[in-house]
Amino acid sequence: RKEVEQDPGPFNVPEGATVAFNCTYSNSASQSFFWYRQDCRKEPKLLMSVYSSGNEDGRFTAQLNRASQYISLLIRDSKLSDSATYLCVVNPTGFQKLVFGTGTRLLVSP
Amino acid sequence: DTGVSQNPRHKITKRGQNVTFRCDPISEHNRLYWYRQTLGQGPEFLTYFQNEAQLEKSRLLSDRFSAERPKGSFSTLEIQRTEQGDSAMYLCASSFDNEQFFGPGTRLTVL
Numbered sequence: 001r002k003e004v005e006q007d008p009g010p011f012n013v014p015e016g017a018t019v020a021f022n023c024t025y026s027n028s029a030s031q032s033f034f035w036y037r038q039d040c041r042k043e044p045k046l047l048m049s050v051y052s053s054g055n056e057d058g059r060f061t062a063q064l065n066r067a068s069q070y071i072s073l074l075i076r077d078s079k080l081s082d083s084a085t086y087l088c089v090v091n092p093t094g095f096q097k098l099v100f101g102t103g104t105r106l107l108v109s110p
Numbered sequence: 111d112t113g114v115s116q117n118p119r120h121k122i123t124k125r126g127q128n129v130t131f132r133c134d135p136i137s138e139h140n141r142l143y144w145y146r147q148t149l150g151q152g153p154e155f156l157t158y159f160q161n162e163a164q165l166e167k168s169r170l171l172s173d174r175f176s177a178e179r180p181k182g183s184f185s186t187l188e189i190q191r192t193e194q195g196d197s198a199m200y201l202c203a204s205s206f207d208n209e210q211f212f213g214p215g216t217r218l219t220v221l
Contacts, residue, residue: 004152008150031208032208042214043201043212043213043214043215044153044201044212045212046209046210046211049209087152087153089152091208096158096165096166097143097155097158097166097168098143098145098153098155098203098210099155100152100153100154101152102150102151102152103151103152
């Protein structure tokens with residue numbers, strides 16, 4: 001079983017739609033959790049950290065369920081510029097390596 | 111530009127040749143990481159430095175791979191006797207806390 005699992009997509013949505021991505025992780029002792037965004041042929045960039053209490057940044061909401069080992073990302077009012085690959089990322093041990101999912105590709109169309 | 115920089119951005123080499131990549135982290139970051147990414151996959155961890163000490167190496171890092179960070183600043187990743195399976199994007203990241211910032215990567219093509 002992979003340490004971090006995501007649906008690879010692609011998710012094709014129209015502008016203005018709400019879309020949700022899910023991710024599961026296998027290491028119950030994992031310490032921190034993130035969503036990174038990666039544009040085609042570019043480096044990953046941090047979108048947001050994910051906390052047990054849930055957190056929101058504008059149109060983006062991230063949630064963590066430690067009991068189910070499940071992480072989610074909700075994007076409201078999708079923009080064309082949201083088209084990218086969204087990587088679910090787990091830091092199992094603190095300050096060391098990040099473990100990435102395969103990414104979920106989002107395509108927002110006019 | 112005060113971000114993570116990597117050189118070269120692209121490298122094409124023939125199987126069996128040695129290649130070396132360089133990463134310059136954000137100046138105040140004491141942690142430096144190397145990852146490898148192939149098409150359709152997320153980045154995979156290779157190795158991690160805190161200052162000049164290499165603290166963790168993935169089993170992906172075969173004996174053909176070696177990484178150094180001699181003065182705790184820039185780092186190099188060398189691949190000896192390259193194989194076609196080494197073709198990938200090699201990403202460097204640096205951090206001060208638990209947020210890692212990635213460089214643009216070096217894309218390696220082994221012919």
